[in-house]
Amino acid sequence: MNVLHYVNAFFSNDAYWQGYDxxxxxVSEHLGYTLEALALAALIGLPVGLVTGHYGRxxxxxxLIATAARALPTFGLLVLMTMLIGFGMLPVMIxxxxxxxPPILVTTYEAMRSVDPxxxxxxxxxxMNEAGILLRVELPVALPMILGGLRSAAIQIVSTxxxxxxxxxxxxxxxxxxxxxxxxYEKVVGGATLVAALALATLALFWALGRLTVSAxxxxxx
Amino acid sequence: MNRFFDIPSDLQHSWAGxxxxxxxxxxxPVLGGLVLALPxxxxxxxxxxxxxxVLWVTTVLYAIPSLAFFVVLIDYTGQTxxxxxxxxxxxxxxxLVPAIVDGVxxxxxxxxxxxxxxxxxxxxxYAQVQLPIAVPAIxxxxxxxxxxxxxxxxxxxxxxxxxALGNLLHDATIYNRPxxxxxxxxxxxVLAILADALLVGVRVLLTPWMPSGTAGRGQGxxxxxxxxx
Amino acid sequence: xxxxDSVTKRYPDGTVAVDRLSLEIPDRAITVLVxxxxxxxxxxxxxxxxMVEPSEGTISIDGRDTRxxxxxxxxxxxxxxxQNAGLFQHRTIVDNIATVPRLLGWSKDRARTRARELMERxxxxxxxxxxxxxxLSGGQQQRVGVARALASDPPVLLMYExxxxxxxxxxxxxxxxxxxxxxxxxxxxVFVTHDIDEAxxxxxxxxxxxxxxxxxxxxxxxxxxTSPADAxxxxxxxxxxxIRRLSFFSSxxxxxxxxxxxxxxxxxxxIVARATEDVPYLLVTGLDGRxxxxxxxxxxxxxxxxxxxxxxxxxxxVAGRDSLRAALDCAVLSPTGWAVxxxxxxxxxxxxxxxxxxxxxxGAHATDTTGTTGSAGAPDPAAVQKAAR
Numbered sequence: 001m002n003v004l005h006y007v008n009a010f011f012s013n014d015a016y017w018q019g020y021d022x023x024x025x026x027v028s029e030h031l032g033y034t035l036e037a038l039a040l041a042a043l044i045g046l047p048v049g050l051v052t053g054h055y056g057r058x059x060x061x062x063x064l065i066a067t068a069a070r071a072l073p074t075f076g077l078l079v080l081m082t083m084l085i086g087f088g089m090l091p092v093m094i095x096x097x098x099x100x101x102p103p104i105l106v107t108t109y110e111a112m113r114s115v116d117p118x119x120x121x122x123x124x125x126x127x128m129n130e131a132g133i134l135l136r137v138e139l140p141v142a143l144p145m146i147l148g149g150l151r152s153a154a155i156q157i158v159s160t161x162x163x164x165x166x167x168x169x170x171x172x173x174x175x176x177x178x179x180x181x182x183x184x185y186e187k188v189v190g191g192a193t194l195v196a197a198l199a200l201a202t203l204a205l206f207w208a209l210g211r212l213t214v215s216a217x218x219x220x221x222x
Numbered sequence: 223m224n225r226f227f228d229i230p231s232d233l234q235h236s237w238a239g240x241x242x243x244x245x246x247x248x249x250x251p252v253l254g255g256l257v258l259a260l261p262x263x264x265x266x267x268x269x270x271x272x273x274x275x276v277l278w279v280t281t282v283l284y285a286i287p288s289l290a291f292f293v294v295l296i297d298y299t300g301q302t303x304x305x306x307x308x309x310x311x312x313x314x315x316x317x318l319v320p321a322i323v324d325g326v327x328x329x330x331x332x333x334x335x336x337x338x339x340x341x342x343x344x345x346x347x348y349a350q351v352q353l354p355i356a357v358p359a360i361x362x363x364x365x366x367x368x369x370x371x372x373x374x375x376x377x378x379x380x381x382x383x384x385x386a387l388g389n390l391l392h393d394a395t396i397y398n399r400p401x402x403x404x405x406x407x408x409x410x411x412v413l414a415i416l417a418d419a420l421l422v423g424v425r426v427l428l429t430p431w432m433p434s435g436t437a438g439r440g441q442g443x444x445x446x447x448x449x450x451x
Numbered sequence: 452x453x454x455x456d457s458v459t460k461r462y463p464d465g466t467v468a469v470d471r472l473s474l475e476i477p478d479r480a481i482t483v484l485v486x487x488x489x490x491x492x493x494x495x496x497x498x499x500x501x502m503v504e505p506s507e508g509t510i511s512i513d514g515r516d517t518r519x520x521x522x523x524x525x526x527x528x529x530x531x532x533x534q535n536a537g538l539f540q541h542r543t544i545v546d547n548i549a550t551v552p553r554l555l556g557w558s559k560d561r562a563r564t565r566a567r568e569l570m571e572r573x574x575x576x577x578x579x580x581x582x583x584x585x586x587l588s589g590g591q592q593q594r595v596g597v598a599r600a601l602a603s604d605p606p607v608l609l610m611y612e613x614x615x616x617x618x619x620x621x622x623x624x625x626x627x628x629x630x631x632x633x634x635x636x637x638x639x640x641v642f643v644t645h646d647i648d649e650a651x652x653x654x655x656x657x658x659x660x661x662x663x664x665x666x667x668x669x670x671x672x673x674x675x676x677t678s679p680a681d682a683x684x685x686x687x688x689x690x691x692x693x694i695r696r697l698s699f700f701s702s703x704x705x706x707x708x709x710x711x712x713x714x715x716x717x718x719x720x721x722i723v724a725r726a727t728e729d730v731p732y733l734l735v736t737g738l739d740g741r742x743x744x745x746x747x748x749x750x751x752x753x754x755x756x757x758x759x760x761x762x763x764x765x766x767x768x769v770a771g772r773d774s775l776r777a778a779l780d781c782a783v784l785s786p787t788g789w790a791v792x793x794x795x796x797x798x799x800x801x802x803x804x805x806x807x808x809x810x811x812x813x814g815a816h817a818t819d820t821t822g823t824t825g826s827a828g829a830p831d832p833a834a835v836q837k838a839a840r
Contacts, residue, residue, distance in 0.1 A: 068415065
């Protein structure tokens with residue numbers, strides 16, 4: 001198949017393994033964008049999801065916000081932001097964060113809502129304060145689902161961080177965009193394969209994270 | 223602002239025409255994806271071992287950036303609408319299969335047992351018991367698929383102006399007319415919100431058996447306080 | 452003492468869950484709140500630790516109004532056991548139990564040591580300490596819930612239907628455990644249940660609440676059974692009140708006939724000597740003294756007792772420890788109409804006829820001083836409460 005041929009050619013080409021356009025450079029750039037966007041989105045989505053989920057209010061407002069954010073076209077936002085702000089990281093971060101916040105926000109909220117109310121009632125009756133209940137009773141139990149939301153957001157970011165290349169930045173999108181304009185399909189396929197590989201690595205990472213952070217008592221009872 | 227709706231002639235469509243084109247390019251794949259997802263999901267429900275590998279394959283496909291997908295297809299389908307619509311169908315499939323499988327699996331086993339005991343065969347059970355109860359989960363998946371479809375069509379502008387409203391973005395940059403970019407973003411956003419609202423309406427119509435309102439799903443802790451015991 | 456003073460709970464939509472309830476809950480005893488759904492028993496319990504705030508009235512513990520203290524300090528001074536235990540599934544058993552001590556600032560080691568002590572006290576095997584809740588049965592989880600509530604040695608224990616989510620056999624075991632723990636520890640326990648039998652079994656004092664949150668009667672269970680305050684209480688108590696009342700009469704006063712007991716290895720003369728005129732049967736015991744069954748004297752051949760042909764003696768009662776109700780039940784079930792009494796080791800102590808038990812019952816009623824027997828009119832609830840103290 002043509003595609004496999006391209007993949008093979010790409011990875012066996014020595015030129016792609018060094019220099020500013022080499023695979024290691026591009027991959028680390030891409031990872032940089034991904035981590036930054038994910039961290040920002042989590043910083044916004046997690047606390048809001050946790051607190052609204054704990055108190056149970058604002059679920060409707062939350063889904064409206066999530067829907068509105070999803071409705072904003074990522075590529076369109078990128079072009080718009082670049083035209084308004086200029087080139088740089090900010091016009092790339094904004095669409096990525098807008099993309100990633102809804103899954104994190106909604107999943108975290110739902111995860112907190114689905115926690116068994118019995119231990120929460122017991123904890124309150126024992127004299128735990130609200131913050132303690134959120135962090136020590138609800139969060140550990142909601143963690144699997146929350147990690148699922150984060151993972152979903154991470155994969156979307158990994159895939160969409162290629163847009164950085166549209167505005168002359170680096171990352172794996174560089175191979176795809178350059179390949180398109182240079183009619184170099186080897187590059188395009190190589191770039192896409194690397195993105196897919198990163199996505200799989202993200203899956204593996206989150207699996208490992210889950211094993212580390214989710215208590216055995218929660219894992220098995222699910 | 224008066225130039226907001228002034229569409230450059232090289233796009234060969236009026237604003238309304240672009241909208242129609244965009245909707246066609248976005249919604250046909252969603253429909254196609256749904257049609258393909260239903261039987262695939264049913265297979266995954268019946269053959270449990272099939273589901274994990276299907277999930278891995280779909281995750282990988284989902285991760286492939288849309289532009290790369292488009293480029294690879296150019297060889298086969300040229301720089302046309304179809305090139306944009308095929309990957310979008312795949313993305314829809316990727317979102318819908320887990321949604322349908324989870325929805326169908328969420329049917330309580332007691333309900334299924336009752337249906338079997340009443341003499342429902344497997345196909346009838348799927349069509350008349352499992353699918354209807356899975357409708358909310360399926361529609362939730364459709365909402366995500368539709369909204370992202372409408373968003374992704376715009377990337378098609380990079381392969382020979384196949385992005386419908388997305389083409390406005392390209393023109394905005396080359397003619398240095400930011401208002402065209404605003405037009406594209408806002409129009410697409412509004413279309414997405416309308417489509418989403420429509421789907422919510424469809425769900426409400428199809429599930430009169432469900433209480434309306436989604437806040438506080440699961441165990442309603444607020445209610446416990448008010449329970450007069 | 453927990454004093455509930457004219458407490459009312461009214462919800463914004465107008466529902467009155469608790470209506471001017473006044474109760475004095477005695478120290479170091481189990482007080483049960485019982486009633487049909489909607490009677491406010493749960494709301495009342497949850498007002499004690501301020502999970503629900505009263506609309507009117509005050510609740511004070513040893514003279515201090517519960518609203519004067521910071522709410523978490525109040526709650527940490529009480530044990531709270533709920534239906535389904537509410538264990539933290541992400542923590543091990545020992546860490547679950549150690550929760551309140553840790554909240555109070557104990558070191559991890561000290562808290563865990565205490566937790567293991569409590570596991571033993573509630574009858575949980577030490578090997579379960581590092582397990583997770585999902586690995587325990589329902590009954591075990593409930594025990595963990597009780598242990599968790601006792602961890603910081605609070606003087607007060609609030610229990611909300613703690614045993615209703617397990618099957619009846621497990622429930623009986625848990626109830627017996629609770630009574631045993633209470634014997635050892637002497638806590639002030641407020642217990643909510645919808646099961647009147649559980650209330651009668653466990654309660655030193657029982658408060659029957661009616662729908663709408665009003666007190667119907669507050670009395671010791673024996674008095675409740677003898678003289679229900681009104682038709683509602685009578686109805687709620689259900690049928691067989693008289694027979695259930697018998698659980699409160701001890702079998703200590705019963706006169707046991709020891710004559711008609713022969714051992715398996717009895718000789719012919721012994722058999723003849725033992726056969727009494729008024730007792731048509733002989734009770735045959737094994738060499739260890741435990742009863743094996745009844746037999747007609749004539750059917751016994753010396754030295755070769757065929758245990759397969761003995762009439763079953765059913766479940767004997769322990770003389771002095773068990774109630775007249777157990778004795779009567781034994782007699783009624785016995786094919787011979789005679790009950791078998793055993794001592795605490797299970798050895799036959801004597802036999803007694805249904806007639807003799809009936810006389811003992813009449814005698815017990817006559818000397819009964821708690822409340823009036825028969826229908827001498829509904830006693831005044833305030834007077835009933837005073838009498839309980």
